[in-house]
Each structure stands twice: as structure tokens, then as C-alpha cells.
Amino acid sequence: ILPIFEVMVNGRPAHFFIDTGAPNFAVDRDFARELGLEVAPAGEGVFAGGRRAPVERTMVSELQLGPIKIANVPAMVGQSRRFPLRPGVQMDGIIGTGLLEHFLSTLDYCDGALVLRPRGASAGFQRAARAAGANIVPI
Numbered sequence: 001i002l003p004i005f006e007v008m009v010n011g012r013p014a015h016f017f018i019d020t021g022a023p024n025f026a027v028d029r030d031f032a033r034e035l036g037l038e039v040a041p042a043g044e045g046v047f048a049g050g051r052r053a054p055v056e057r058t059m060v061s062e063l064q065l066g067p068i069k070i071a072n073v074p075a076m077v078g079q080s081r082r083f084p085l086r087p088g089v090q091m092d093g094i095i096g097t098g099l100l101e102h103f104l105s106t107l108d109y110c111d112g113a114l115v116l117r118p119r120g121a122s123a124g125f126q127r128a129a130r131a132a133g134a135n136i137v138p139i
Helices: 029-035 119-131
Strands: 004-009 012-018 026-028 040-046 052-065 068-078 093-095 104-108 113-117
Touching (some): 104 119, 113 119
Parallel strands (some): 026 068
Antiparallel strands (some): 004 012, 026 093, 104 113
């Protein structure tokens, strides 16, 4: 199962799932409309199985992941609400590696947490994780 987190998008709570196979940050088309985001064509994308389809883009003024706030986040626009990952929870978007690569990102499956640290903290973090006997799986 893909990890799901509550984030804030332009001040509104939303549920996003993490997909390490997705290259970018993406918002659902209906969610973008609800937020009043301007959506523009962005060419053609290549998806699983080599499928091609037109893609769209937008700009999110503010994304908040826990205590971290990021301004002016470029986003692809898709259809994440069609993925029923958790009963009763609407998926408003996807967090892909394009966003995670700006941080030292840790998915803590045991505690259901996404931990974001400055990228420069990698060596110290890995030393501490090894000393604690943690399982380390690079993305």
C-alpha cells in the first residue's frame, strides 16, 4: 500500500499519497479547480506501459508538509481521486520523487510518517540509523 499523508495546499487540508515511481508533485484536476488554480497544457507525458497522454500543469502558492512550508510549487495536474487507496479518503494528489529529492526524505512505515530533513544531513543521519540497527533502503 502507498503511504498517505495529510498536507496543506494553499491553506486547505488534503490527502496526498507518496509514489516513488512518480517523477513530480501532482494535484488532482478537480482539486485544482476547487482551489481556483490556473491550469495550462504541458505537452505529452509517458506513463506506465509506455502509454502517452496529454498532461497539464499548474502552480501551488503554498504547500505545507508538517512544519515545512514551500512556496510556488510547480505541479502536474492529473486524476488522483480515482485511486481508492483508503476507504473514505479522497486522494487529492501525489508526492513524487521530484519533490522528495529536495530533502533527505525518510518514509517511516512503522510510525506512518514522512520525515524531511535538509539534504546536507545525510551522512550524520545514515551513521545514526546504522548505529540504531535501522533498515536503510535508498530511493
